[in-house]
Amino acid sequence: MKLDPDLQLKILEMTGIYANRFSIPEPKVLFTPKEVLDMPKEMTEGRRTSAYKYYGVSYMLHNLIFINIKKIPDEKELENTLVHELIHMRFQYLSHGKRFNKLVRQGLRGKQFQQYQKRK
Numbered sequence: 001m002k003l004d005p006d007l008q009l010k011i012l013e014m015t016g017i018y019a020n021r022f023s024i025p026e027p028k029v030l031f032t033p034k035e036v037l038d039m040p041k042e043m044t045e046g047r048r049t050s051a052y053k054y055y056g057v058s059y060m061l062h063n064l065i066f067i068n069i070k071k072i073p074d075e076k077e078l079e080n081t082l083v084h085e086l087i088h089m090r091f092q093y094l095s096h097g098k099r100f101n102k103l104v105r106q107g108l109r110g111k112q113f114q115q116y117q118k119r120k
């Protein structure tokens with residue numbers, strides 16, 4: 001997709017809406033591989049020079065996500081990618097798999113998630 005200010009604004013609005021539903025603090029969003037490279041190295045460690053390969057990356061420890069707009073083909077994939085990254089933020093210990101994908105689908109349908117709470 002083409003990176004322009006309207007689309008960036010739209011993504012930030014969507015990020016706000018989903019962050020709210022998932023009860024997570026709104027992450028900072030990066031839109032280009034260059035922005036990833038320009039961040040302090042310790043924030044993007046592990047997925048820095050390789051970030052351009054992915055539709056999206058979440059940097060959980062730093063409440064930061066990368067949405068690779070130029071690589072994403074259409075709006076549907078854009079929303080999938082955004083929700084995927086935000087599910088990582090909300091369910092930080094969950095890795096990819098059936099349960100993860102189910103949560104992404106629920107998120108896309110508008111489901112709300114309570115704030116993460118450590119078990120007592």
Ligand SMILES: [Zn+2]
Nearest residue numbers: 084085088096
């Ligand atoms: Zn993922």
